[in-house]
Amino acid sequence: MGWTFKWQDLAKLVSQIAFCLAFLLFCGISIGNAAVEVGFIHLGDKGDFTSPALAFAEKTFKTQELAKADLKSDTFKQFGVIWWHEGDTDPGALSNAEIDAFLDYAESGGAVLLTGWAIRYATPLGLEDAQARAFGPVENDGSNVGIIVLKETLALGLVDGLKNVDGKTPQVEDWIQVNSTGYPKSGDYYDKLWKNFTTLAHAWERGTNYTDRIAAFGYWEAGDGKVFNMNWRLPNYHKNNKDIDQIQKLTENVINWLASESEYAEVSAGGKLPIVWGRLKNSH
Numbered sequence: 001m002g003w004t005f006k007w008q009d010l011a012k013l014v015s016q017i018a019f020c021l022a023f024l025l026f027c028g029i030s031i032g033n034a035a036v037e038v039g040f041i042h043l044g045d046k047g048d049f050t051s052p053a054l055a056f057a058e059k060t061f062k063t064q065e066l067a068k069a070d071l072k073s074d075t076f077k078q079f080g081v082i083w084w085h086e087g088d089t090d091p092g093a094l095s096n097a098e099i100d101a102f103l104d105y106a107e108s109g110g111a112v113l114l115t116g117w118a119i120r121y122a123t124p125l126g127l128e129d130a131q132a133r134a135f136g137p138v139e140n141d142g143s144n145v146g147i148i149v150l151k152e153t154l155a156l157g158l159v160d161g162l163k164n165v166d167g168k169t170p171q172v173e174d175w176i177q178v179n180s181t182g183y184p185k186s187g188d189y190y191d192k193l194w195k196n197f198t199t200l201a202h203a204w205e206r207g208t209n210y211t212d213r214i215a216a217f218g219y220w221e222a223g224d225g226k227v228f229n230m231n232w233r234l235p236n237y238h239k240n241n242k243d244i245d246q247i248q249k250l251t252e253n254v255i256n257w258l259a260s261e262s263e264y265a266e267v268s269a270g271g272k273l274p275i276v277w278g279r280l281k282n283s284h
Contacts, residue, residue, distance in 0.1 A: 035266045036259045038063045039079035041071070041118075042086055049087025049116065049137050049184035052237040056248055057083060061255065071098040076105035080265025081258045085235065086117040087184035088137055099124055107223025109263025113255060114227065115235035117185040127220040127227055130193040137185045140240055145233045146177040147216040147250075148202035148209060158200060158253045162246055175204055178250055180242040183233035188214050196220055203232060217254070226261055228254060 038061040042050050057063040066075065066082075071094075076082050082105065094102075102125055106112055114122065120132050149170045153159055164174040189197075191213050202209065203216040217230035236247060259265035 036061045036081060036255060037079045037266060038255065039066045039070075039076060039082045040064065041066045041082065041084040043068055043091030044086045044089035044117070044185070047088035047137075048139070049236070049238050050085060052239065053085045053087060053115070053235070056237055056251070060248075060252055068098075071101050073101045073104040073108075076101060076110060077108075077264050079110075080262045081111045081113060081255050083113045083115070083255065084118040084121070085115045087115075087186075087235070087237070089185060090117060090120070090134070094121060094124060103222065105264075106225035106227055109224040111225055111258035111262040111265075112222075112227045113258060114229050115184075115231060115251075117187055117231075119187045119189075119229055119231040122220065122227065122229060125222075125227070127196060127222065128189060128194060130189055130195075132187040133190055134185075134187045136183045139182045139238065141183070142181055143206055143233070144177055144181065144243075145179045145183075145203065145205045146175055146243075146246075147234070148204055149174045149176065150199075150201055153201045156200065156257050158250065158257060160253055161249045176246065176250075178243050178247040179233055179236040180240075182238060182240050183236055184238070186231050186233065186235070188232045190214050197229070203234070205233065224263065226258065228258055230254065 038057055040054055040057045040063050042054065044050070046054065054065060064079070102112065102121075117134065120134065122128050123131055146165070147153070149159055149172055151172055154170070154172060159170045159176060162170055162176050164170045164176050170176055194215065197215060197218055197220055199212050199215040199218040201216040201218070202211055203214045204210060214232050216232070216234060217228065219226045219228040230251070234247065235251070237244065241247065
């Protein structure tokens, strides 16, 4: 009976793989902008650093602005990606129930993007032990900053459509500028304080390569899901940023990639009705 059970289990696995491959190859799955449903959170002020981030999200994705009362796991699971951006003020601590809602969403396969001072919540969520350093907002400091491309950055398509500092298509070790001046209310885990973080790009400022002392962006694993972090001086959606197209395109790429990793993102197939990816993976 033991061998019979194993063969049955193997047959079921092969059937699942065949079903998903057939769907991918013949129905043409895509997780494009129109299919990505984003829940956008800001609990602090909607000022000059936060308002344009929300406007960009609403223009680029199927975005719904969420209030503090919406910080619930069941609500989060209606969205492929939860984007939390705090660019202007510190909104204060989360309750235990709110922390549990984020964790349940992420650990069950969801995808969270933290930008601006939302980085501070990585510690109470248990993703890091250290406390994040806080700074900003500053509208204009004359400092240009950006990312240094890694193999992983290219492989995941995170810099597709961007240009390096020479105006060319990015390659490994190229520098890309995403912010011309200023920075939002933000933070980091400088200097090499992260312990559980997967870095997907390095950071630079005014010609200084910070290597992994300040990771430009990357993610923490949380159960079956991911919590992505892009902070420091990078996520500046303020009108002062002359590189606004670059940071917007980078954010778009990040959200599309997170959606492809999320159990709660919709996929579309050849004009047919969208299906939640997690249900597709578990349906056969």
